Amino acid sequence: MTKREPGKVPRIAASIAAKIERGVYPPGSALPSVPELQAAEGIAYQTARDVYGLLEDQGLVFTRRGKGTYVSLVLGKVLRDGTGRYLPTARSEGGAVGAFDAEIRRMGLVPKPTPVVIARERPPKCVAELLGLHHASKALKRARVMPVTFPDNDEVSEVVQLATSWFPPDLADQCPQLEQQNTGPGGSKSRLAEIGQAQVRLREEIEVRPPSEEEAAGLGIPVDQAVLEITHMGITAEGRIVEVCLHVMPRTKWRLAYEWEIGS
Numbered sequence: 001m002t003k004r005e006p007g008k009v010p011r012i013a014a015s016i017a018a019k020i021e022r023g024v025y026p027p028g029s030a031l032p033s034v035p036e037l038q039a040a041e042g043i044a045y046q047t048a049r050d051v052y053g054l055l056e057d058q059g060l061v062f063t064r065r066g067k068g069t070y071v072s073l074v075l076g077k078v079l080r081d082g083t084g085r086y087l088p089t090a091r092s093e094g095g096a097v098g099a100f101d102a103e104i105r106r107m108g109l110v111p112k113p114t115p116v117v118i119a120r121e122r123p124p125k126c127v128a129e130l131l132g133l134h135h136a137s138k139a140l141k142r143a144r145v146m147p148v149t150f151p152d153n154d155e156v157s158e159v160v161q162l163a164t165s166w167f168p169p170d171l172a173d174q175c176p177q178l179e180q181q182n183t184g185p186g187g188s189k190s191r192l193a194e195i196g197q198a199q200v201r202l203r204e205e206i207e208v209r210p211p212s213e214e215e216a217a218g219l220g221i222p223v224d225q226a227v228l229e230i231t232h233m234g235i236t237a238e239g240r241i242v243e244v245c246l247h248v249m250p251r252t253k254w255r256l257a258y259e260w261e262i263g264s
Contacts, residue, residue: 013054028156031069059252073158077255098187109148112157117143123166127244140172160253165245199234
């Protein structure tokens with residue numbers, strides 16, 4: 001039986017992927033434009049777009065509208081250790097501001113500072129219920145677009161997560177630093193602990209779903225590429241949920257790990 005040759009799109013994509021693996025195209029480097037790839041390979045414009053679309057779906061490249069296509073800064077997924085990432089020592093490792101900061105720095109990258117959107121707003125119904133708020137009540141919102149970049153060159157950055165944290169209004173009143181751009185070493189969890197609201201138990205619910213158009217635009221991914229949504233809840237010794245964070249993450253960029261001890 002004659003072996004069928006791969007089609008143009010997977011063949012060209014595999015060739016580019018091999019060059020990325022060998023370092024011909026290092027992380028953060030610009031790839032040929034779609035017209036340039038079209039001319040170099042003698043293919044149709046849409047075929048060239050499909051090549052980059054396949055590489056994007058594999059997590060190897062990302063596209064910035066009006067700027068071009070780049071090799072991903074994150075080759076290999078970010079390990080999100082759900083068991084240890086929220087320990088105080090992990091959150092403040094190397095002066096990190098929170099768990100995300102520490103995770104990215106371990107990969108040799110750094111978070112690129114972007115303004116946090118801070119506001120008092122009515123949270124989504126599911127969040128209000130978790131925080132025990134009336135549906136018309138406002139909570140403190142901290143919404144972040146979270147790009148990463150190189151420590152010595154921030155010209156190219158890649159968004160790897162959207163995260164929106166919600167806090168009850170009474171705790172926001174007691175802890176003004178929650179409404180600052182920089183919440184300090186250890187992040188918001190450390191600040192809550194300082195006012196007697198330490199989180200001693202965490203709960204996370206994970207869903208795989210399509211992104212909204214706004215989320216896809218924020219992450220710079222196609223609307224048909226699935227995302228992970230993690231609903232993270234921080235719970236005090238008294239059983240109160242004092243923080244709810246909604247993490248939206250490209251499935252191609254993250255690997256989730258959890259570990260528990262179990263009885264015999």
